[in-house]
Structures are given as structure tokens and as C-alpha cells.
Amino acid sequence: MASVVFEQIYKRYGTVTAVKNLSLEVRDCEFMVLVGPSGCGKTTALRMIAGLEEITEGRIKIGDKVVNDIEPRDRDIAMVFQNYALYPHMSVYDNMAFGLKIRRMPKSEIDARLAEAAKQLGIDQYLHRRPKELSGGQRQRVALGRAIVREPQVFLMDEPLSNLDAKLRVQTRAELIKLHRRLGITTIYVTHDQVEAMTMGDRIAVMKDGVLQQCDSPMEIYRKPVNLFVAGFIGTPSMNFLPGTVTESIDGELVVDVKAFTFDIPAEHKERVAGMKGRKVILGMRPADMFDASLKNPVGVSARNCLTALVDVVEPMGDIVTAYLKVGDAGVCEVDLVATLDGQTGAKSGAKMSVLVDVSRSHLFDAETEEAIY
Amino acid sequence: MSERINKSPIGPVAALVIGSIAMLLPLGWMLLTSLKTFPEVLAYPPVWWPAHPQWNNYIEAFRQFHFAGYLRNSLFLVALNVTGTLVSCTMAAYAFAFLEWRHKNILFGLLLSSMMLPGQVTVIPLFQLYVKLHWINTYWPLTIPSWLGCNVFGIFLLRQFFLTIPKDYLNAARIDGASEWLILRKVIIPMASPALLTVGVFTFVGSWNDLWGPLIFLHDERLYTLPVGLMNFIGMAGTAEGTPWHLMMAVATTMMLPIVMLFFFAQKSFIEGIATAGIKE
Numbered sequence: 001m002a003s004v005v006f007e008q009i010y011k012r013y014g015t016v017t018a019v020k021n022l023s024l025e026v027r028d029c030e031f032m033v034l035v036g037p038s039g040c041g042k043t044t045a046l047r048m049i050a051g052l053e054e055i056t057e058g059r060i061k062i063g064d065k066v067v068n069d070i071e072p073r074d075r076d077i078a079m080v081f082q083n084y085a086l087y088p089h090m091s092v093y094d095n096m097a098f099g100l101k102i103r104r105m106p107k108s109e110i111d112a113r114l115a116e117a118a119k120q121l122g123i124d125q126y127l128h129r130r131p132k133e134l135s136g137g138q139r140q141r142v143a144l145g146r147a148i149v150r151e152p153q154v155f156l157m158d159e160p161l162s163n164l165d166a167k168l169r170v171q172t173r174a175e176l177i178k179l180h181r182r183l184g185i186t187t188i189y190v191t192h193d194q195v196e197a198m199t200m201g202d203r204i205a206v207m208k209d210g211v212l213q214q215c216d217s218p219m220e221i222y223r224k225p226v227n228l229f230v231a232g233f234i235g236t237p238s239m240n241f242l243p244g245t246v247t248e249s250i251d252g253e254l255v256v257d258v259k260a261f262t263f264d265i266p267a268e269h270k271e272r273v274a275g276m277k278g279r280k281v282i283l284g285m286r287p288a289d290m291f292d293a294s295l296k297n298p299v300g301v302s303a304r305n306c307l308t309a310l311v312d313v314v315e316p317m318g319d320i321v322t323a324y325l326k327v328g329d330a331g332v333c334e335v336d337l338v339a340t341l342d343g344q345t346g347a348k349s350g351a352k353m354s355v356l357v358d359v360s361r362s363h364l365f366d367a368e369t370e371e372a373i374y
Numbered sequence: 375m376s377e378r379i380n381k382s383p384i385g386p387v388a389a390l391v392i393g394s395i396a397m398l399l400p401l402g403w404m405l406l407t408s409l410k411t412f413p414e415v416l417a418y419p420p421v422w423w424p425a426h427p428q429w430n431n432y433i434e435a436f437r438q439f440h441f442a443g444y445l446r447n448s449l450f451l452v453a454l455n456v457t458g459t460l461v462s463c464t465m466a467a468y469a470f471a472f473l474e475w476r477h478k479n480i481l482f483g484l485l486l487s488s489m490m491l492p493g494q495v496t497v498i499p500l501f502q503l504y505v506k507l508h509w510i511n512t513y514w515p516l517t518i519p520s521w522l523g524c525n526v527f528g529i530f531l532l533r534q535f536f537l538t539i540p541k542d543y544l545n546a547a548r549i550d551g552a553s554e555w556l557i558l559r560k561v562i563i564p565m566a567s568p569a570l571l572t573v574g575v576f577t578f579v580g581s582w583n584d585l586w587g588p589l590i591f592l593h594d595e596r597l598y599t600l601p602v603g604l605m606n607f608i609g610m611a612g613t614a615e616g617t618p619w620h621l622m623m624a625v626a627t628t629m630m631l632p633i634v635m636l637f638f639f640a641q642k643s644f645i646e647g648i649a650t651a652g653i654k655e
Contacts, residue, residue: 052545073551085542089564098560099550150550 001186002063002076002153003028004049009058011044011210018044020210022058031180031187033201035194036233041210042190046156049188050079062154073102078147079156082163084139086131086146092118093127096146110149117148120179137168144176148183155180155187161196173199194234198222206230223361228370231284231363237322237338242283243367246276256283256364260328260335261307266360269374273364281373284363287322290339292347293354305357309337311347319343325355401630408432408623415619428620432628435621441628443596444603448582451516451599455581456574458521459528463573464566466523467532468558472544482533489526497590504591515591516584520577528573535569536562575640579633600629 004026011019019041026032034042047053049060051072059066067075078099086095093114100110118124121141131139140160147155160176161169177200180187191197197204198218205215206229214226218234225231231239244258246265254273256263263283265273293306309325323345325337339355347353364373407415409427435441469475470482504515523529539562547557563570585601592598598606604625608617 050545050549052548072545072548077549079546079549081542081546083540083542085540085546087543087546087561087565098547098552102551102556146546146550 001028001184003030003061004032004154004186004188005059005061006045007059007061009045009048009060010056011041011048011053012056018210019048022210022212024205024212024215026186026188029184029186031177031189031200031202033197033204034188034190034207035192035197035201035204036207036213037192039209040207042192042207043158044210045207046079046158046188046190049075049154050077050156051075076153077156078150078152078154079158080143080147080160082159084131084143084160084163086139086142088131091128091130092123092134092142092145095131095142096127096149099146099150113149113151114145117145120148120182121145136164137172140164140172144179148179151185153186155185157187157189159191159193160189162191162193169196176200195236198234204234206233208233224372225284225363226372228282228284228365228372231365231372235286235288237287237340239363240285240287240337241365242285242335242337244281244283246273246279246281248277256281258283258335259333263305263357263362264359265364266362266374268360269364272374276373280367282365282367282370284365285337285357286361287338287340289358289361290337290341291356291358292341292345293356294346295342295344305359307355307357309353309355311349311351311353312336314347314349316343321345321347323347323353325353327355404623404630405627407620408627410620412618412620431620431624435624435628438618438621439607439625440595440598440603441600441625444598444600447597448599448601451513451584451588452578452581454513454517455520456577458517459525459577460570460574462521462523463525463528463532464558464563464570466529467536468554468562470529470533471536472541472562473554485526486530489530493586501590510591511593511597512591513597516587520581525573525577528577531573532566532569535566539565571640575636578636582629582633600625604629 006022006024009019009022010017022041022045034045036042044053048055049062049067051067051070055068059068061067062075062077086092087098090098096114096117097110100113114127115124118127121144123138123141123145126134126138126142131142134142140163143160157176161172164172173196189196189200197206201218203215204218204221206213206221208229214221214230216224221230221234225234225239228241232241242258242260244256244263246254247257247262249255249262254265254270254277256265307327309327311323312326313324315322315324320343321341323339323341325339326334327337328334337355341347345353365371366373406422406424408431409429410421410424410431411426411428414421414424470478500515501510504510507514509515509518543561543565544557547561552560583601584599585605588597588599588602589605592602595606604622607622607625
């Protein structure tokens, strides 16, 4: 096992810079998820580790070794591709054994490794089949098995679950986590799915336009996004963003005025906002931090920040209900909000309801720089 | 849907039948002529069916015609050309499709532009070149070019096919530790077998039927191939009555058999297409 270190990595294609000044350390045995929208540079970064893309500038180290000029085959990595890339003319056995045969491993050892991996992945009865005779989930396992038998220092996974149906994806997600725990191999996993990122990663590196935005544990990123992009990207449904201004209330306290209503600034953040009166800001509220005021209030949520909202659409999910709300005067200062309410809520489309907001969990971003103020 | 089912297929079927007859008629005429007597061949109005099929024509034709020698020469050239073309075109197409090198596309364009030149334009300089190399009246001019990737169409066809193969197969193999050479042999060639078969069949037919090359570069009758030998039949085998068309057609029919058999066996692979089940689109 080994760590993977990006040191000021740049990747340019002509005038386009796909990865800008990426510095990141993936620790030994860590499960790191690179996440971001399409074209953010996450796959390019992964392919640079694999040696499938040249590095324009900077260094990549696997363990103690700088691998910039080392061929993919000599990097001791294994990769699982989005489309699996199983050789269609070979059986499952031959697909899995391909890399080992090239390395001239004795047949007995190849058989032993394959048998173990196939058993772990539940594909031992398909070893003689061709990929086209397997279902999507089985092919995915074979692709995984091909990587496992190599016993590499680092696993690279490029959206390996994106071709599976929703149910199988959830199931395989859990299996991948278990597999990582069991093998303890450093894994770098690329996805655009923030749910995968949140549920699988020891740490998540969020990228946008080739730039690393934030790298931290899933909950830390969820709770303390460093900018507007990360705040909006992580979390489902997305955080509500309300443009506003820092103003002073009648009682002299600083508040955020989003026209439709004003919000208190949490006591612990008041110091940071001091002196920002008149600053254009964006208030961020997670849908999960809004509550139906008619139900029992969650502990610690003040009744002071209560809104009257018109329920536009209700999406019942069983244990929770996603409500699309309109707050403020229509045509003047109306804003749209999304709230995930308790399943017990009586919210109905077209009806009004009172919504409590846990301001202590709200976020504030500078409207100009989009950086988090708190 | 119902409209499609109810639509009468008579029109397209009739067109196909007419097309097939137009194609088969000369072949049928050749086959029938090969079984006629000489007077039947020359009879006017033409006689379609031979009164008594003359199977002996075949024996007679092979007695008069150095079939075995020509066949051996033809097979030798075909084998060398098909192998050479497949080897050289596959490697060239791999380089054009998958490897990164400077001016690759310019060179490919130049290569394609050479297809625009009719063979007749280059025959004199080629002849002069081969004279200087002392290759005239040898098989070198008829075989070496195929080993040097001179079948531009083959390179083009294979390159286009290779480009449809997802790059992830190559990347997976590279990470697995395969060299480019191994990737070509173990991954690309098995996946490209329909395209290789197509190029192989084209080369086979081209080489088998080639009259132009052997006619120009070979003088020694012992080196002749079937088409040149067949052409010489017209002059050399002439009797007092003229060219023995019935014997010539017997040879032509025999010459056609390998091609027919080749298409018969290769047809399935032609239409089968590549199995890309390992890649989920």
C-alpha cells in the first residue's frame, strides 16, 4: 500500500487547462473520492496517476517514488473503468488473469489468487463465461476482480457504478466500502455523484474547473463548505441560496436581509460579520435545517426565525417530505426554498405553512468572492 | 407498426431478383459454356443448355493448360500477399489509430491521397525501379509491396475500424502491463477479426484475380499465375477453329471456385460484427 501525492500538478491541452495547481495527499490505505461536475478535471487527475495522461507540470508520487516518467505498467496500480473494459473475446478467467500472465506469474499462484477474488466477489461460477454472457452487475464485479487479483498499491476507480441501476448501485457501494476495509488498499475513486462521495469516502476532494475547492471528511465538507460551489454541490437537495445584504435591525443587531425576510446571525459568528454592514452576501440554508413549525420543534431551534411559506409542490418520500416553498410577496420579493420536512408534516400543495429555520446551521457567503464567511 | 407489416415486399423482392439474375447470368453462361461441345459454343442462335454435358472439358482443359503450375504460383502469391497485407496494414493502422506521433494526420492524408493515383500512372516509374533492383521476372514486385503497407485501402479500413474500439480496452491492457505489441496481438487483433477478415478477403480476391502485375513484371511462363495463364490460353491454345472457349470457361469456372468458397465461409463473420459486450455503452 502507498500514499499518492499530487504536487502542484497542471494539465494543459493546448490553451485549455484541465487541472490547475492541484496539490493533494491521499494517505496510505485511505479511500479518497474525487468529486465534481463534468469537466472539473477529476478523471484527468485520476488518469495522470495511472499514467494514461502526461503531466504538464508538477510531480505525482506513489509512495516515495515520483512516477511522472514511469510507464503505467510499472506504477503498481490497478484501475476499474466506467465501462469496465473487459476484453470481449476472453473468458472471465482470462480477463482476470491477463495482467498476472503478463507478469509471468506461475499458473498455480494465478489460480489461487483468482479463486480467492472470485469467491470474495461471488463470481466463481462465471469464470468460464464471456463478458457478454454476464449482467451489468456481474461485469462490474469481474472488472473489480481484475483489479483485486493484481494486489496493487493503489486502486483507481473511474465512476465504476455509473452504469448500474439504482438498486444495484446502492448495494455495490456498500460492497466496495467493505472490500476497501478488508483489503486496506489506497483507493482513489472518481464520481460526479455526491451521494457516492459522501457515503464512500474517508475524505472527499471537491473539484471545479480543474481547481481543488476543498478536501476534507464528508461531514466536515457538509457542515463547513468553504465556498458557494461546494455548499451547492454537496447535499441533496441542494442548499438554498438567498442573495441579501448585511444590515442592522431595529435593536442594533446585525442581520441578513434577503428582502422576503431577515435572518439573525448566529451568536458564534457575529464577530466575523462585525464591520460587514452593507456587504452583499448570499445566505445558505440546507433543506434539512428547515422544520414544520406545527410539529414538535427540534431541540435548540429558536422560534424567532419562523417563515410563512406557500407550499408549491410536495414530494412525499415516506420518512421525509421534500417541500418546494415560496416565501415573500409574489412579484416583489418572492423567493423559492426547498425544505426536507419530517414525514409527519401536514404540508399540502397550495396551502400555507409555517417553517422554522435553524439559523445556527445557516451559512453565509460573500456575494462577490463566493467564499464562505461562516 | 401495422403499416410496416402490411406493406407488400413485392417491389424490393422483385428488384433483388432482377439484380440477382443480372449478376448470375454471366456466371451461369460461363458454367454452361464449360460443359458444351465446341460446335455448341459457336452455334447461332446460341444454345443455352448443352445437349450432353461435357464434363470431359475439365479434364481436357487441365491437360492442355498448365493448371497445377499456375495454381501453385497463384496460391503462393496469394498466401504471401494476404499475410503481408494483414501484417503490415494492421501495424500501420494501429500506429495511425492509437499511437501519438508528430504529423500523424498529415502523413495519413498523404497516404490516402496516394489512393487517388490510378495504377497505370505509376507503372512506368515502378517498372524502372524494379529494373534497377533487378526484380523483373521475379515475384518480388508482386509480393514485397504488400509487406510494406502498400495496401492503403487496407490501412484505411483497419484504422477506421480500430478507431471504433473504445480506448479503455487499450488503457486497461496498458495498466495490466501489456506492451503496445502485446495489446495489438492479444486485444486489438481478436476484436478486429471481422475487419481483418474483410481486408484478407479483398486482398485474396485482388491477388487471385490480378492480371496486370504478373503480366507486366513476369516473363517466364513457369512463373505465370492463373489469370496470365488463362489469358495466354486465348493465343496459345488456339486451334484451327480458334480459341477453345469451352475449355477456357472450364478453367475460369475452376478458378472462381476458391473465391466462391471463401465468400461462402467468410460471409457469417462479415455480417457478424464485433462483439463489444465487455464495454457497456
